[in-house]
Amino acid sequence: xxxxxxxxxxxxxxxxxxxxxxxxxxxxxxxxxxxxxxxxxxxxxxxxxxxxxxxxxxxxxxxxxxxxxxxxxxxxxxxxxxxxxxxxxxxxxxxxxxxxxxxxxxxxxxxxxxxxxxxxxxxxxxxxxxxxxxxxxxxxxxxxxxxxxxxxxxxxxxxxxxxxxxxxxxxxxxxxxxxxxxxxxxxxxxxxxxxxxxxxxxxxxxxxxxxxxxxxxxxxxxxxxxxxxxxxxxxxxxxxxxxxxxxxxxxxxxxxxxxxxxxxxxxxxxxxxxxxxxxxxxxxxxxxxxxxxxxxxxxxxxxxxxxxxxxxxxxxxxxxxxxxxxxxx
Amino acid sequence: xxxxxxxxxxxxxxxxxxxxxxxxxxxxxxxxxxxxxxxxxxxxxxxxxxxxxxxxxxxxxxxxxxxxxxxxxxxxxxxxxxxxxxxxxxxxxxxxxxxxxxxxxxxxxxxxxxxxxxxxxxxxxxxxxxxxxxxxxxxxxxxxxxxxxxxxxxxxxxxxxxxxxxxxxxxxxxxxxxxxxxxxxxxxxxxxxxxxxxxxxxxxxxxxxxxxxxxxxxxxxxxxxxxxxxxxxxxxxxxxxxxxxxxxxxxxxxxxxxxxxxxxxxxxxxxxxxxxxxxxxxxxxxxxxxxxxxxxxxxxxxxxxxxxxxxxxxxxxxxxxxxxxxxxx
Numbered sequence: 001x002x003x004x005x006x007x008x009x010x011x012x013x014x015x016x017x018x019x020x021x022x023x024x025x026x027x028x029x030x031x032x033x034x035x036x037x038x039x040x041x042x043x044x045x046x047x048x049x050x051x052x053x054x055x056x057x058x059x060x061x062x063x064x065x066x067x068x069x070x071x072x073x074x075x076x077x078x079x080x081x082x083x084x085x086x087x088x089x090x091x092x093x094x095x096x097x098x099x100x101x102x103x104x105x106x107x108x109x110x111x112x113x114x115x116x117x118x119x120x121x122x123x124x125x126x127x128x129x130x131x132x133x134x135x136x137x138x139x140x141x142x143x144x145x146x147x148x149x150x151x152x153x154x155x156x157x158x159x160x161x162x163x164x165x166x167x168x169x170x171x172x173x174x175x176x177x178x179x180x181x182x183x184x185x186x187x188x189x190x191x192x193x194x195x196x197x198x199x200x201x202x203x204x205x206x207x208x209x210x211x212x213x214x215x216x217x218x219x220x221x222x223x224x225x226x227x228x229x230x231x232x233x234x235x236x237x238x239x240x241x242x243x244x245x246x247x248x249x250x251x252x253x254x255x256x257x258x259x260x261x262x263x264x265x266x267x268x269x270x271x272x273x274x275x276x277x278x279x280x281x282x283x284x285x286x287x288x289x290x291x292x293x294x295x296x297x298x299x300x301x302x303x304x305x306x307x308x309x310x311x312x313x314x315x316x317x318x319x320x321x322x323x324x325x326x327x328x329x
Numbered sequence: 330x331x332x333x334x335x336x337x338x339x340x341x342x343x344x345x346x347x348x349x350x351x352x353x354x355x356x357x358x359x360x361x362x363x364x365x366x367x368x369x370x371x372x373x374x375x376x377x378x379x380x381x382x383x384x385x386x387x388x389x390x391x392x393x394x395x396x397x398x399x400x401x402x403x404x405x406x407x408x409x410x411x412x413x414x415x416x417x418x419x420x421x422x423x424x425x426x427x428x429x430x431x432x433x434x435x436x437x438x439x440x441x442x443x444x445x446x447x448x449x450x451x452x453x454x455x456x457x458x459x460x461x462x463x464x465x466x467x468x469x470x471x472x473x474x475x476x477x478x479x480x481x482x483x484x485x486x487x488x489x490x491x492x493x494x495x496x497x498x499x500x501x502x503x504x505x506x507x508x509x510x511x512x513x514x515x516x517x518x519x520x521x522x523x524x525x526x527x528x529x530x531x532x533x534x535x536x537x538x539x540x541x542x543x544x545x546x547x548x549x550x551x552x553x554x555x556x557x558x559x560x561x562x563x564x565x566x567x568x569x570x571x572x573x574x575x576x577x578x579x580x581x582x583x584x585x586x587x588x589x590x591x592x593x594x595x596x597x598x599x600x601x602x603x604x605x606x607x608x609x610x611x612x613x614x615x616x617x618x619x620x621x622x623x624x625x626x627x628x629x630x631x632x633x634x635x636x637x638x639x640x641x642x643x644x645x646x647x648x649x650x651x652x653x654x655x656x657x658x
Contacts, residue, residue, distance in 0.1 A: 052588075056592075217587070220585060220587040220588070221585065224585075224587060239587055239590045239591045240591075241591065242585075242587045242588050242591055245588055251584040251586070251587075251589075252584070252585060253582040253584055253585075254582060254583070254584070254585045255579070255580040255583070256549060256553075256580040256581060256582075256583045257580070257586065258568055258571045258574070258580075259381075259571050259580050261599035262568045262570070262571055262600075262601075263381070263599065263601075265599050265604065266598070266599055267596065267597070267598040267599075268596070268597045268598070269590070269594070269595070269596040269597070270587070270589075270590035270591035270592065270593065270594050270595055271591075272592075275594065
């Protein structure tokens, strides 16, 4: 008999998530039926999207949404033998029963030496988000100048490195000097700490006096206001996130951006990575290859212990992580 | 000896243009040199873009920018015989000397019976703006719902009619009951007076409860805020104008739109029609054909007399026109 732990959302977040918004619950799992398998989580993912999607996809009392790398510990399904590792959209749970549907195997060619947690990061959803969101929406060309914020995060760090692979000049913004140092280390041409620069406008101008062709947007708000003014004509903006606004119930006021969009002939497009789900295999294969070749470097910010998952989540939302925030059970 | 009259901008507009911002000046034109020709304006165009572009392209004292249909009255250039009609970017002038460069002939197949002023309207720059801005950026498909504001204007009225030709449902917003009646007359499925509806949100919902696939944007501001909320997922927004903001020195505050762009996966793109200049012949030919077939109807709001051109311009900015605002010399 297995006891599964899970984290539920007690009530909808009001502003920044707080410890009392989460509750750890335990459930005994029933015996497996034919065709079923039991999985145990090894790594769990905490990602920015969970904040806005908690309101869109969850009701109070639900288990928190999210993906994990899980190992099969018992199986009555020959397709999923004991010991296999899968990525599952199973929420914040230590154990769960599955009929196999929706479980994703790790990309083929995954070497034993590579941490399986990367299937939640550079070779998983965040990597795919960077890959498709940059290449399909920004269409970066050689020598384009690419701007990315949250650049030391799970998505941003991959965006910058893919842009370098494509021959672009890459400018990143991040929220600490350590993150800025990390960005230089992984090949960003320019990087700055947005919290300590005296002016965002000046920092953006200094990093690329000619302006920006592509802007991969994770933040929104005042950063976006400044960045839009530095776009070149015909610039492309991929709106992946708006983390500066996730804790606001309604979008706060800012300057209307339509005049910039109009007179610079900018294209701005929002996306959710699932729109490319039919191409995830292609993307995963490419990302794995780049990681194995050392062209996409990765860093993980690991929080140990399932019981610390809310803390890991809240810390990630505050920007405590360099690279992918992972919970190790 | 010919005396050319022209309207200059005395000083940069501060808010809405006022009569004292304009000055009528007279100049004697010199005799023609070999290769030159003298043209006399027949129709002049007043368009919304002149307001924002006065600051971008003109200095104080310059002749107002703009296009006109002009007739050759004297020629020392065999390629441009006396009596020919051309569209010229000659500004607000009654006469001018040209070496022929930049003069555009009317689209081929132009019948004698068709007013030549249409080369400034439905078959000219505004028509091309509608044609390319709708088809290239919104990519409307059959049965898509298309929203356009300033719908009774020179561009909007053509946008709606092209969308009908493409099999879309078309919703238009305009600023008077007469304009709304005109929109119904030229085939819009739904139209409303944005000045008298009790709620823009409700008016937009009522006109298309399922939302909008395409949004051709001429206005910006509060209209855009409401329209963005009614977009369907994967909606396309063509930003052609922002007339509600042209008199503001800096964009006023409004709600950040990035969350809408993100979660609905919208694509928003600004454009200036000159980007398609290599395809103007194609567009002009198609527009002329649709006009001759009666598929694109037109209406002109004519101000008589060159001396009344500033009044015609100011009236157009206030929305006094149905269809294209034209100055007849």
